[in-house]
Amino acid sequence: xxxxxxxxMGNLRSxxxxxxxxxxxxxxTDKPEKVAAAERLVxxxxxxxxxxxxxxxxxxxxxxxxxxxxxxxxxxxxxLGLQVLLDDSEELPLGAPAGAxxxxxxxxxxxxxxxxGPHVTASGxxxxxxxxxxxxxxxxxxxxxxxxxxxxxxxxxxxxxxxPLDEAVTVGxxxxxxxxxxxxxxxxxxxTQFHPEKSQAVGLAVLxxxxxxx
Amino acid sequence: MLAxxxxxxxxxxxxxxxxxxxFLDLRDAGDPVEVAARYDAEGADELxxxxxxxxxxxxxxxxxxxxxxxxxxxxxxxxGGGIRTIEDIRRLLQAGCDKVSINSAAVRxxxxxxxxxxxxxxxxxxxxxxxxxxxxxxxxxxxxxxxGGRVPTDKEAVSxxxxxxxxxxxxxxxxxxxxDGTQDGYDxxxxxxxxxxxxxxxxxSGGCGSPEHMVRVLTEGKADAALxxxxxxxxxxxxxxxxxxxxxxxxxxxMSPKSxxxxxxx
Numbered sequence: 001x002x003x004x005x006x007x008x009m010g011n012l013r014s015x016x017x018x019x020x021x022x023x024x025x026x027x028x029t030d031k032p033e034k035v036a037a038a039e040r041l042v043x044x045x046x047x048x049x050x051x052x053x054x055x056x057x058x059x060x061x062x063x064x065x066x067x068x069x070x071x072x073x074x075x076x077x078x079x080l081g082l083q084v085l086l087d088d089s090e091e092l093p094l095g096a097p098a099g100a101x102x103x104x105x106x107x108x109x110x111x112x113x114x115x116x117g118p119h120v121t122a123s124g125x126x127x128x129x130x131x132x133x134x135x136x137x138x139x140x141x142x143x144x145x146x147x148x149x150x151x152x153x154x155x156x157x158x159x160x161x162x163x164p165l166d167e168a169v170t171v172g173x174x175x176x177x178x179x180x181x182x183x184x185x186x187x188x189x190x191x192t193q194f195h196p197e198k199s200q201a202v203g204l205a206v207l208x209x210x211x212x213x214x
Numbered sequence: 215m216l217a218x219x220x221x222x223x224x225x226x227x228x229x230x231x232x233x234x235x236x237f238l239d240l241r242d243a244g245d246p247v248e249v250a251a252r253y254d255a256e257g258a259d260e261l262x263x264x265x266x267x268x269x270x271x272x273x274x275x276x277x278x279x280x281x282x283x284x285x286x287x288x289x290x291x292x293x294g295g296g297i298r299t300i301e302d303i304r305r306l307l308q309a310g311c312d313k314v315s316i317n318s319a320a321v322r323x324x325x326x327x328x329x330x331x332x333x334x335x336x337x338x339x340x341x342x343x344x345x346x347x348x349x350x351x352x353x354x355x356x357x358x359x360x361x362g363g364r365v366p367t368d369k370e371a372v373s374x375x376x377x378x379x380x381x382x383x384x385x386x387x388x389x390x391x392x393x394d395g396t397q398d399g400y401d402x403x404x405x406x407x408x409x410x411x412x413x414x415x416x417x418x419s420g421g422c423g424s425p426e427h428m429v430r431v432l433t434e435g436k437a438d439a440a441l442x443x444x445x446x447x448x449x450x451x452x453x454x455x456x457x458x459x460x461x462x463x464x465x466x467x468x469m470s471p472k473s474x475x476x477x478x479x480x
Contacts, residue, residue: 010307010334010335011307011310011312013284013308013310014284014288014310014312017284017285017288017310018288020285021285021286021288046334046335046337046338047334047335048335094332121413125216126412126413126414126415126416126438127413127414128336128337128384128385128414128415129216130337130384130385130415130438131216131217131218131219131259131260131415131438131439132216132217132219132259132468133215133216133217134215153217153468155289155290157290157312157337157338157384158337159336159337175215176216195290197288198288198289198290198312199288199289200254200288200289203288204288
């Protein structure tokens, strides 16, 4: 069973419908035991990093997610669901003073989540990075099998992005005022900064790959 | 490179697409879900549903439409029209839309933009701005109007854009009331002035009569996305045809993915 982690952050139904569209049943749940016991786990997410981590903790989902990963079964993080996999994030909670400590993530992928800062806006680019941008497949990954080219447009909507410590985990790279990691893979953990569930046919193909090839 | 977006807008009234009467080859000419499916097939980058009715019954119908659309179409969907409360937004997002567009409620209570963006994230809060060129004290002012353009406000387009950006809007939907419905082209100077002021994306709207108009507003007008209703509704151009013109003019666009990847069978 594919399990979609419900931690109250955003578009769970969209992700579930996308799996339904490719003929796969996916259960949306916040039950820790179901998360830990899933065959495949999807961590979606839209919103703020600190809220997401607080919600995961409040629902006692942090340990079950770690436990799931330790079993070596495939997991897919999407957007904020990618970002929470890292060690910490520059995205501070609302009202936090500048210089406040960074918010801790799940720490499953070493690295930090950082903002598209002045280096991006100075070149006239807008933040959030919103719309369709090219993901260049820099390393072979099961997620991208059968893609027509080495680079394909996917849909993005985010102001922060992951900076993994080890560049080798980056399997998809996107240019926005400089390159950033738009898809990562570490062992059984896969994650995309873009939204496969909003990226039409190519997005559904990524989800299908996640189900059949990982 | 980030593609410039082409966004068809569907004006929905009482659950029907009101500009859609010429869709003769559709089973149900005014069914928003079918119209949305056609735009999806043509390679639209996003869709906007603008609810032009305001009654409570109509809102429930709209939620149903959003639900059905989101079951079939896997691209970003924005819904606007009559959104007044956090609960309105929550229900729309839960039904499957990705972004909401707030207009009059933002002017009446600017803090609503901040609350909405704090609660749901700025990436899903679009603020719609409808300016009209008026002469005040011998000077032209881009006066923001609300209530479907009937009521002038004390806001001026550029400063209001800056204000809602600071409040946490993630995107602006800028509709020139002077250009809207003319099909003579977007208001380039106004779009450019707003787009150069803010660091969030700007969707240009109002006046599109041809793909060339889109090219202009995305280059000279510096918009990030071009929204159009009539030219797509009345099939003057398909989204794919518009994008071909844009690509030839050097505008970075995403061509329809359907031709590239075989979508999974449903």
